[in-house]
Amino acid sequence: MERRWKIKEPGDSAVVEALAGELNVDKIVANLLVQRGVDSFSSAKSFFRPSLDDLHDPFLMKDMDIAVDRLCKAIRSGERIMIYGDYDVDGTTAVALVFSFLRRYYQNLLFYIPDRYTEGYGISTKGIEAAADSGCSLIISLDCGIKAVNKIRYAKNFGIDFIVCDHHTPGEALPEALACIDPKRQDDTYPYKDLSGCGVGFKLLQAFCLHNGYPVEPLYKYLDLVAVSIAADIVPITGENRILAYYGLKQLNNDPGTGLKSIIHVSNMEGKELEMSDVVFKIGPRINAAGRIESGRDAVELLISGEEELAKSLSANINGHNEVRKDLDKKITDEALQLLINDPSQKERKSTVLFRPHWHKGVIGIVASRLMDKFYRPTVIITESQGLATGSARSVEGFDLYSAVESCSDLLISFGGHTSAAGLTMDIGNVELFAQRFEEWVEAHITPEQMIPQVEIDAEIRLKDINARLMRLLAQFAPFGPANQKPLFVTRRVIDYGTTKLVGKGRDHIKFELIEECSGAIVRGIGFSMKDHLTKIQSREPFDIVYSIEENVYNGVSSVQLMIKDLLFPY
CATH class of the missing domain: 2.40.50.460 (OB fold (Dihydrolipoamide Acetyltransferase, E2P))
Incomplete structure (x- = not known):
C-alpha cells in the first residue's frame, strides 16, 4: 500500500544549537528533543532521568480531598466498599491496583467487573444491585462512571455513595457522585490531563497515603500495573505518564507482581527486557481476552493473586482465552475479507460497513482495526447481540469518525466514542440504511490525503x-x-x-x-x-x-x- x-x-535552529552545546550531543539528538518540547538543560534532565519526586500533588485534582475523606470515613466505620471497573486492560489493572493496595490496610472490600455481553461498558444496574445485596455503602469506580448520570442517581436509592475515578471526557452534566475525580473535567486545573484510568486510581491511592501519613514507597511496587494500563490504553507517554511508565517498566522487568509474572511466563518473555511494545502486543491482549471471551473478573483474580500456583492456573486459563480470541479474530477477519473481495461495489466505496449476526461481539473491534489497516478507510463491523445490531468502528488518521457516526444518530439506539474509535447499537432493520448514510457522510467529508496512510x-x-x-x-x-x-x-x-x-x-x-x-x-x-x-x-x-x-x-x-x-x- x-x-x-x-x-x-525541525526545531528552532538557535534552540537546537544551544541545547546541543549544553548537553554535549549532536544536533540530531538535540533536534529530536526540541521536537518533543524538551528545550533546556533542566527539561532534558527530567526527560532522560524521570523522577517520582516530580509527580504532581494529587490534591491538585478536583474533588480529591472529598474522595479521600469519604474513603477514610468508610474504613473507620467498617463499611463495605466495592471497587468497580471496566472489563478492558485499563479497567482491570485499575481495579487490581486499588483493591490490592487498600487490602494492605482494610479487608472489607470486594470488586466488580461488568459482563461485556449482558451489562455492557461502564456502570450497570446489575452492578449497583450487586453492591446493595452485598451491603456496600461506597463504590469506587475506575476507568468509567463520568457519564453514568442515571446509574449513579439510581445508586442513591440504596444509600450508596460513589467516588468516580475516570479519565474520559465528561458529558454536559457530571453525575451526582460524592466525588468526581477526572483530570478532563472542565473545572479541573490539575497540571496533567492524559492519565490512564489506572493512573487516576494511582493518584487516589497517592492522596490516601499522604492524608494518612503512610509511606508511599509500597504503592510504587504496583507501578507495573500502571505501566500496563498506559501501554494498553494508548495514552500519551508524556509528563506524569512518562514517569509512571518508566518506573512501571522497571518494576515489570525486575520484580513484577505474581499475576503479571505468570503472564510474562505464558507469553514466553521471561529473561527479555520488556518494552512498552511488549505490553501492547503480548501482555495487554491476554488480559483483554478474559473480558472478550469469558469475564474480566478472571483478569482481576489473576492480577491480585499472590500465590504462584494459583496465578499459574489462572494465567493458563487466560492464555487459553487468548488463543480462542486469536482463532475467532482470524476466522472473522478472513470471512470479512472475502465479503469485501467478492463484492465489486466495495472497490469504489470510501468506507467499510459489514454485518453478520453470528460474528463474536468480543472481537469485532479487533476485526475493524485489521480491515481499516488493510484498506485504510473508516470501518464499522456489526454483529447481533441480544436482538440488536451492535457495532465497533475504527477510523483512519485525521478523520472524525465520531461525527460520521453522529450524523446517523436518528438510526441509532446508542453510540459513543471519539474521533478514531466508536461503538454503536441499533435495530437490525436499520443496518442497511446506516451503511448507506455512513458512506454518504464519509464520501462528503474525507479528503484524498486521509485515505493514504502517513x-x-x-x-x-x-x-x-x-x-x-x-x-x-x-x-x-x-x-x-x-x-x-x-x-x-x-x-x-x-x-x-x-x-x-x-x-x-x-x-x-x-x-x-x-x-x-x-x-x-x-x-x-x-x-x-x-x-x-x-x-x-x-x-x-x-x-x-x-x-x-x-x-x-x-x-x-x-x-x-x-x-x-x-x-x-x-x-
Whole structure:
C-alpha cells in the first residue's frame, strides 16, 4: 500500500544549537528533543532521568480531598466498599491496583467487573444491585462512571455513595457522585490531563497515603500495573505518564507482581527486557481476552493473586482465552475479507460497513482495526447481540469518525466514542440504511490525503551520521508510545552494497546491506515482509528509506542495525 511520507518541522535552529552545546550531543539528538518540547538543560534532565519526586500533588485534582475523606470515613466505620471497573486492560489493572493496595490496610472490600455481553461498558444496574445485596455503602469506580448520570442517581436509592475515578471526557452534566475525580473535567486545573484510568486510581491511592501519613514507597511496587494500563490504553507517554511508565517498566522487568509474572511466563518473555511494545502486543491482549471471551473478573483474580500456583492456573486459563480470541479474530477477519473481495461495489466505496449476526461481539473491534489497516478507510463491523445490531468502528488518521457516526444518530439506539474509535447499537432493520448514510457522510467529508496512510518522520539524516553513540542516546528516549514514538529517519539515495538477500522461514524478509552514494557509509538493516522489493533493490537503482535505529546483538557482540519501515524508488 502506498504511504505518504511527512517529515516533521525541525526545531528552532538557535534552540537546537544551544541545547546541543549544553548537553554535549549532536544536533540530531538535540533536534529530536526540541521536537518533543524538551528545550533546556533542566527539561532534558527530567526527560532522560524521570523522577517520582516530580509527580504532581494529587490534591491538585478536583474533588480529591472529598474522595479521600469519604474513603477514610468508610474504613473507620467498617463499611463495605466495592471497587468497580471496566472489563478492558485499563479497567482491570485499575481495579487490581486499588483493591490490592487498600487490602494492605482494610479487608472489607470486594470488586466488580461488568459482563461485556449482558451489562455492557461502564456502570450497570446489575452492578449497583450487586453492591446493595452485598451491603456496600461506597463504590469506587475506575476507568468509567463520568457519564453514568442515571446509574449513579439510581445508586442513591440504596444509600450508596460513589467516588468516580475516570479519565474520559465528561458529558454536559457530571453525575451526582460524592466525588468526581477526572483530570478532563472542565473545572479541573490539575497540571496533567492524559492519565490512564489506572493512573487516576494511582493518584487516589497517592492522596490516601499522604492524608494518612503512610509511606508511599509500597504503592510504587504496583507501578507495573500502571505501566500496563498506559501501554494498553494508548495514552500519551508524556509528563506524569512518562514517569509512571518508566518506573512501571522497571518494576515489570525486575520484580513484577505474581499475576503479571505468570503472564510474562505464558507469553514466553521471561529473561527479555520488556518494552512498552511488549505490553501492547503480548501482555495487554491476554488480559483483554478474559473480558472478550469469558469475564474480566478472571483478569482481576489473576492480577491480585499472590500465590504462584494459583496465578499459574489462572494465567493458563487466560492464555487459553487468548488463543480462542486469536482463532475467532482470524476466522472473522478472513470471512470479512472475502465479503469485501467478492463484492465489486466495495472497490469504489470510501468506507467499510459489514454485518453478520453470528460474528463474536468480543472481537469485532479487533476485526475493524485489521480491515481499516488493510484498506485504510473508516470501518464499522456489526454483529447481533441480544436482538440488536451492535457495532465497533475504527477510523483512519485525521478523520472524525465520531461525527460520521453522529450524523446517523436518528438510526441509532446508542453510540459513543471519539474521533478514531466508536461503538454503536441499533435495530437490525436499520443496518442497511446506516451503511448507506455512513458512506454518504464519509464520501462528503474525507479528503484524498486521509485515505493514504502517513508515515511521520522525525528528521532526514545521512547514513554517515549513524554510530553506536547515537544508538545509545536514542535508546534513552524510551519508554516509547503516543507523543513519544521511537524516532524515524529518512535517508536519500542509498543503493544495495551487493549482499542484500531474503531471510526468514518463509523468505519474506530482506536483510539489507546499504551504501550511501554521497558518503560511502555502509549500514546493515532488516525489512520485514518486503520481499517484493528485492529485484529492484538488487538492480542497484538508488532509493530512499525510512527507518528506526536499533541495537543488534549477535554472539554477544552489539552493532547498529536499521529497522526499515518503508522505501521508495523516486529517481
